[in-house]
Amino acid sequence: xxxxxxxxxxxxxxxxxxxxxxxxxxxxxxxxxxxxxxxxxxxxxxxxxxxxxxxxxxxxxxxxxxxxxxxxxxxxxxxxxxxxxxxxxxxxxxxxxxxxxxxxxxxxxxxxxxxxxxxxxxxxxxxxxxxxxxxxxxxxxxxxxxxxxxxxxxxxxxxxxxxxxxxxxxxxxxxxxxxxxxxxxxxxxxxxxxxxxxxxxxxxxxxxxxxxxxxxxxxxxxxxxxxxxxxxxxxxxxxxxxxxxxxxxxxxxxxxxxxxxxxxxxxxxxxxxxxxxxxxxxx
Numbered sequence: 160x161x162x163x164x165x166x167x168x169x170x171x172x173x174x175x176x177x178x179x180x181x182x183x184x185x186x187x188x189x190x191x192x193x194x195x196x197x198x199x200x201x202x203x204x205x206x207x208x209x210x211x212x213x214x215x216x217x218x219x220x221x222x223x224x225x226x227x228x229x230x231x232x233x234x235x236x237x238x239x240x241x242x243x244x245x246x247x248x249x250x251x252x253x254x255x256x257x258x259x260x261x262x263x264x265x266x267x268x269x270x271x272x273x274x275x276x277x278x279x280x281x282x283x284x285x286x287x288x289x290x291x292x293x294x295x296x297x298x299x300x301x302x303x304x305x306x307x308x309x310x311x312x313x314x315x316x317x318x319x320x321x322x323x324x325x326x327x328x329x330x331x332x333x334x335x336x337x338x339x340x341x342x343x344x345x346x347x348x349x350x351x352x353x354x355x356x357x358x359x360x361x362x363x364x365x366x367x368x369x370x371x372x373x374x375x376x377x378x379x380x381x382x383x384x385x386x387x388x389x390x391x392x393x394x395x396x397x398x399x400x401x402x403x404x405x406x407x408x409x410x411x412x413x414x415x416x417x418x419x420x421x422x423x424x425x426x427x428x429x430x431x432x433x434x435x436x437x438x439x440x441x442x
Contacts (some may be wrong), residue, residue: 167301169237170229172310175301176220179294179317183213186287186320193279202280204262204348205287205323208316211255215316218247222309239384244309246366246374252312252359255319259352266345271338280331287324291317315358319351 163171190206222244225233298314301307330344366372373379 164297164300165304167304168229169223169225169234169305172223172301172305172307173220173225175294175297176216176223179216179298179313180213180220182290182294183209183216183320186291187213189283193283202283202327203265204259204345205284205320205327207258207262208255208320208323208351211251211258212316212320215248215251215255215313218244218251219310219313222307241307241309242372243380243383245312246363246372248309248312248316249359249362249366252316252355253363254359255316256352256354256356256359259319259323259348259355263345263348263352266348267342271334271341277331277335281328284324284328284331288321288328291321291324295321312358312362315355319355322351323348 187206187209190202190209194203194206222240223237225237227233295314295317298310298317302311302314326344326347330341330347333340333343363374367374
């Protein structure tokens with residue numbers, strides 16, 4: 160397996176973020192252009208999703224921004240951005256859900272419609288499934304290996320985009336032969352919108368009222384240096400987490416390193432194993 164897949168670094172995540180920004184920007188422009196020219200409610204949800212997904216990709220780009228050589232000092236600086244990036248994308252997920260729900264309601268109100276530029280929509284949605292599906296897989300892989308909640312939430316945004324593209328592709332094929340099935344695409348979009356709001360709002364509420372993070376303070380967003388814990392597992396970060404050479408050149412079995420690592424709570428058992436992504440932690 161190539162190292163960019165099996166042993167990614169913050170530098171790889173930085174490159175991935177740039178790719179995601181460019182792809183989502185192009186998709187958003189194309190989606191809006193098609194909607195403006197055809198008025199097709201079918202593609203509106205997809206276009207809205209890409210507009211908001213662009214914001215998520217920009218946040219992750221800021222989180223892993225290292226255009227030059229990756230050093231221990233740079234890694235330490237970037238890790239201090241993780242919690243702010245994670246919460247910012249949670250807010251974006253909530254906004255994404257609102258946008259998708261609004262677009263799906265508009266689709267329901269419009270009802271059945273004649274699909275214009277049938278082939279164009281099929282081609283765009285098909286390639287969107289391939290591209291955003293690929294980005295989703297890489298983002299989840301990087302999120303797991305880099306223990307990045309922000310990158311994982313960005314992956315959720317890409318996953319929603321993949322689902323919407325899939326629904327658009329299938330629905331366009333179906334309604335060309337069975338117009339009565341027009342409701343499939345807005346129904347899928349509505350479900351994605353509700354899920355996005357739940358994930359985003361839950362994460363924001365936990366941060367504000369359970370973790371007591373002052374997310375409503377501008378000072379926290381500008382001056383926060385992180386709280387010294389891993390955003391995914393909640394364990395306290397140690398010197399080895401900031402040791403770039405150790406993290407990216409160590410060839411020992413990861414399982415051995417996990418077994419030898421002492422838990423931060425000192426109880427003799429780890430609260431959460433390193434790299435394990437549970438549902439509550441993802442949210």
